[in-house]
Amino acid sequence: MTEPQKHQITDKDGNATKDRPWIFRTYAGHTNVRKSNELYRNNLAKGQTGLSIAFDLATQCGYSSDEDIAKPEIGKVGVPINTLDDFAILFDNIDIAEVNTSMTINGTSMWLLSLYVALAEERGVPIEKLQGTTQNDLIKEFLARGTYVFPPEESIKLIVDMYEFCLTNVPKWNPSNVCSYHLQEAGATPVKELAYSLVTAITVLDAIKERNCFDEEEFERCVGRVSFFVNAGMRFIEEMCKMRAFTQLWDEICIERYKVKNPKYRRFRYGIQVNSLGLTEEQPENNAWRILIETLGVTLSRDARCRALQLPAWNEALSLPRPWDQQWSLRLQQILAYETDLLEYPDLFDGSPVIESKVNDLKEQANAEIQKIMDAGGGVEAIKNGYMKSQLVVSQADRMSKINSGEHIVVGKNRWTDGIESPLVRDSDGGVFKVDPESAAETVSALAATKANRDDAKVAECLKTLRETAIKGDNMMLASIACAKARVSTGEWTATLRDVYGEYRPPTGVEGQSLSIENETLDTVREKIKTFMDTRGHRPRIVVGKPGLDGHSNGAEMISVAARHAGFDVIYFGIRLSATDIVQSAIEEDADVIGISLLSGSHNEIMDQLFEELDAEGAKGKVPVVLGGIIPQADAEALKEKGVSAIFTPKDYDLMEVMNRIMDIILAHDAE
């Protein structure tokens, strides 16, 4: 045996070795349970060890596929789950005692976990064998992702219920996963990402402590179950430092705040999805390089290397990825892990004064921000008073302003924009994935069949117990599992709890926000607004609406802030509204234009609803409607025929130009 050298990693016998690669993940699920089951079985056959399940928005928000609000969304961005019968098909021929199942589910986490536990019990699988994660971070749902269901306090209460239940009954389950990923996608700077996600972890652990349901040893184990889901953007050196800062800050919090003695339970365990916000619609092939660079930030440094990695695809800003697109991204991970020497070295950056200084700087700023929030009442309070949300909008507005001014360079977007068209988008499908619109019928009829066959008295009894347990404030897990077995539906479980807990709309964060854009286009727009005011006697009014269950709020927020900056009066009242809400509001406000933002792929169905509502009120054609978001080129013509005056997509980043076009539409409409 030779003496190991500093550049080598050694095994426990002292021999030079190399690390095992991180876990390669593919986030998947769409259409219906049968199709998704095929997809998962294929992936597992290819050697993938874990499942990462995407649910459709109705399931995430707690509606069954037979409810009106769910219909446009069935199977669009994930798999729809209504009852235990659906779960049985989704996991058909998949050994749930073996597989690690990660579920991107939040507002309805407890319900989905209950279904999984019920499935195991019906299959005779001991539930202590189940392993996986429910994302279940509600704070970031209120801040960035939008699939919350209950008010903040009740949301936290349900998370604590799950920790309490899982620690003894399903010990290998991660009841929740603290997410900073979505915060960066909503605009967070590295400091805000660090601070707000750590505040989230503190909020959950404090609530668990307050319940006082664990002894010291159990509580340590519980802290050990907290894992993180983090983002990594283009500034990859800073991102690497952010990961180091995360690790250190978490260790400090575990020691100081929670007195965790066992280092194993203090380890910062994290998975990564790299940044998608910066991936462009323009010259989409460039995104492949961006994804690679972002990956470096979370793999280069051994001490801050992720445990699992999931990558977006080159066509991120066009549509959901097709199987080939996902494969191409997976290949990147395999090449990095297996063709290079990355995994042979100890940490490359230990001792670098540059890195250390940067890490300390991030830590210091993050600590100050954490302290500020804790002093002002903690995480739940900072949701309710809108502080964190408006901070995210501040950063997003800053980012957009800089892209607009050219200070923040994005190749192919605001620099080097001329180029040869990519052959990738010349595929017959235009590089775009589409869910078969007929497939929803299968889901709806399966639900009808389950409802016809179940024991209604049993369902009523289980829902009654569920309600009573909620009113009493007891742990909800057992009552939920009983509901699952009785074939209660997702919508029924959620509606019962909504009735007890109430609903909540978080602050939108846009009030008082501004942009720092000063350019000629702005002058032109303000000139047009002045003309409008002179003839019409009021400022142009825009109603910015987010109909349906789509939670992508960035676009609507930026458009609202931009419109105010230009001089519009803006009516914006948040996400998850119905077409009726928006149309009625636009009518009451006598809007000069309605601006709809949709990124969830349900634009065709929802725009139909919107125009029907306008028609019913005798307002169709009386107010112009513009649409923005992820709208595939192929749908544009039909949408315009339905009555959409203009369509804006991510390439329309020049906000004052967007306002200019909207003003032209208003003025032209006026002239008619």
Added chain:
Amino acid sequence: MQTNPLNENQLNQLNQAAELKKLPIAKLISLFENRSEGTAQQRHDIIHHINNNPKMFTGKGVTIGFTGTPGAGKSSLIAELCKTLTKNNDLRIAVLAIDPSSQSSGGAILGDRTRMHSGSKNRNLFFRSQASNLELGGITHNTFQATRLLRYLFDLIIIETVGIGQNEIDIQYMSDHTFLLMQPLAGDQIQFMKAGIMEIPDSFVVNKCDEERLARTSYHMLRASLKQSKLIILNAKDNFENAAKDNIFLTSATKNKGIQELAEFIRSIQRNHLNEDDFNENNLNENSQSKGKKPKDIESFYLQKAIQELYGKFGLGILSQKHDSLKQLSGYEEKIAFATTAIEQQILRR
């Protein structure tokens, strides 16, 4: 100013508005908010027509104002009140919510709808946002103008002001009853007294009293402050159960507490104003400072405000000289036209 009969379009619009159809009401509000020339005549004609057809326009338009610090929960509380007040379908309610405009662009983000469960098809509830247009006072000339119309269509008009700071107290001129909304234990109470704002409200609401303990302490604190300030005479003994007797309400908009009681109180205000002749302050509250505000007072307040905005002190001077001639005129548009002409003439003469 001459008075023209309404044309067929105008008549249609107005008749549909009387049936509470939303689109025509919205268009009419825009007409009343419209500041460009030529629209005054239309407003004048419409008000004239309404006054000549009282059977058609049955709204009683009792106006309730909610003012208070930003974020105190005005919108949330109004939303809950509206839910309760529209339940029996016997009250027609319009809500006007005012938000601040941007100093630099003049534009505004009107976000009060976030809290309202608005945009419903229920014709008995109409919600409209207004921008402050950088006017001081917490409400705007547009609020006044919209109210002139809405009072003929609705039974209750609820106004949410911009969060108050200094000088933002115009709501008292506009509303038949003004509520000052506060948050518990925020030191607000003391602040208000210092700023002299305690003089405005007819009633106090401490919102965000999610738990009874908080409601009780808030009540005792507020009562103590009021007693010390001697600005109003307190009726009841220091007894939480009798808070309403001193026009103090403890509510939680999110936990739905105290809403029913406040809604009942608002109903009683509305009933008491139904017939001005029957109006009996004692029914409302023996010592309340609430006086049924006459539309005429409001008009002259806004007339002055509008003239001051356009012509400053100079305009106000002339306005007071013309006091007697103005009294002869009946409509607001007529008065403002008269005053403007008089002032313009003076300017020309100088």
